[in-house]
Amino acid sequence: MRILLWHVHGSWATAFVQGQHDYLVPVLPDRGADGLGRARSWDWPASVSEVTPQQLRDAEVDVVVLQRPHEVGLAAEWTGRRPGRDVPAVYVEHNTPRGDVPATRHPLADQGEIPIVHVTHFNRLFWDCGTAPTHVIEHGVVDPGHRYSGEWPRAAVVVNEPVRRGRVVGTDLLPELARTVPLDVFGMKVHELGEALDVPHQRLWTFEDLPQDRLHAEMARRRVYLHLTRWTSLGLSLIEAMHLGMPVVALATTEAVVAVPPGAGVVTTRLEEVAAALWRFVHDPAEAEAVGARAREAALARYGLARFLADWDALLGAAAARAA
Template sequence: MRQLNILIWHIHGAYLTAITSTQHNWYVPTRPEGGEGYAGRGLDSTMPDYVREVPADQVQNLDLDLIICQTPKNYQVDRFDILSPEQQQLPVIYLEHNTPEPHPTNSRHPAADDPNATLVHVTYYNQLMWDNGQTPTRVVEHSVAIDPALRYEGRRDEGIIVVNELQRRGRMAGFDLYEQLRKRVPLTVAGMKAQDIGGIGEIHYRNLHKRVAEYRFLFSPMRYSSLPLAVIEAMTIGMPIIALATTELPTVIENGVHGFVSANIDELADRMQYLLDNPDEAKKLGDNARALAQRRFGLDRFVDEWNSVFLDVVNSSESINSTASSIL
């Protein structure tokens, strides 16, 4: 397909790195004061050179084909603040990363019933649970763009959690479970403000997975979340997963094959200790996890699916505009 000019806000750095593997002209807005979505490429970015920063007050000068929103603020405020009236008529994709809030089944999506938007969910669970109204929806499952040469080592007799601001996010992110389980098994956490709760702190994305690979297993304590990218990243390098059997994860991790999932915390603690005591078994489960990640969450599949979405959205918009012009 032809290269498109796409505007996207910097909301999730890891996901932005993956989606910009589609070789289009990507523009990320910046503001001197920063703020949600305006960090540009980010510090020491690993994204390709065709991902360009543009000052927010110059976005109106761009010849754009497509707008991608990822938060209610992007959708309800930002696009009207920085886009010209003509740009505001361009096709919009709302990329939804999160599970519904405040209610798991009765929350209406901000883009529900918008005839000019396409709503793309990152899991089928999200698509199922959100009230999407009449807005057309698609699902493009996750992928990650990390060094393909990285491999699991598992030499540390310890598990690791990778969650930003775990304490602030509380029970939803499983902070209480981390506090319980680290009294029973060696367990640490990486991410923003992790050092405040006894963890190893924030690690730049460029170096994160090499450090994570040292640990015996990755634990995802998230009670209610979309499929965490940390899980996909760990699987991609060949690491076994232990996680709560909630949301999309039971469709990904098969017990005794890729790791273990359960809603029973005692059972999870026992499985953690099992992997600590049996590094060869951990390696075998990690190999299976990596094979699954290559099949289900491979970057080539992800790029192809996103390009298909882009093509459908842009072609549909062009067809509607052409019909309108012929009527006029």
């Protein structure tokens, strides 16, 4: 199949484009949000082609994978075909609702032309999609390999724009936890932490915009992975850390409560237990390594790439068949 999708979430897209299809990714001269083109920090296969809006007008497209509400109109404008009517389409919901969460209606609620595909059961539970057809295809991750060495007695945190996103990603918890163990924070715009938080430099280091392979290598050198997100679907960096063989400590929020099974890490809502688990893993390398090995086994079993691609092949094939 020839699949049209926008480059929106790099980690998810990296797994998605590993399938046996041709992928058309829009590109604009400024490579802005609606035309990022191929990834530069991730390794994408040659089956991913950049296409301009002008080229899309005549391009053969078997199915459109939508990820943001405005892409419905954008796809119609650029291809001349309305998703769900003139060309099969599905909508991937990566995010949790915002605002009045219990009453939040999904932008595609109550329509029957475009199935909504949630990336976690947590998402499906919290979005009100009305009568729209819904599915769940859980995340898959390209296995980076068991790289864990844990040679540095520090905790790794991966989060983009921690100052702007604040409490949503647990930025407010970093100063207290940095007093327990030293923290290394990776991601976009993490340099702003130094100005926003009163934390001694040696207790909190920041590393910005590393390519994915380098990021994984650096994460795996740290003794433990810390996941402080209060509200999201499921941070893929948590699953990647588990694939690397890292023990994880996470807040018992979002889909993390089922992503990290017993024995693969510590998941809790009590900050004193978060701090105690970090201290224990940092000061007990043998336990950290053993728990990390179990975390990798759990991640491979639930978030393996083969299962992810098979689930997507089945759903996209059904969507194409309905339109035939």
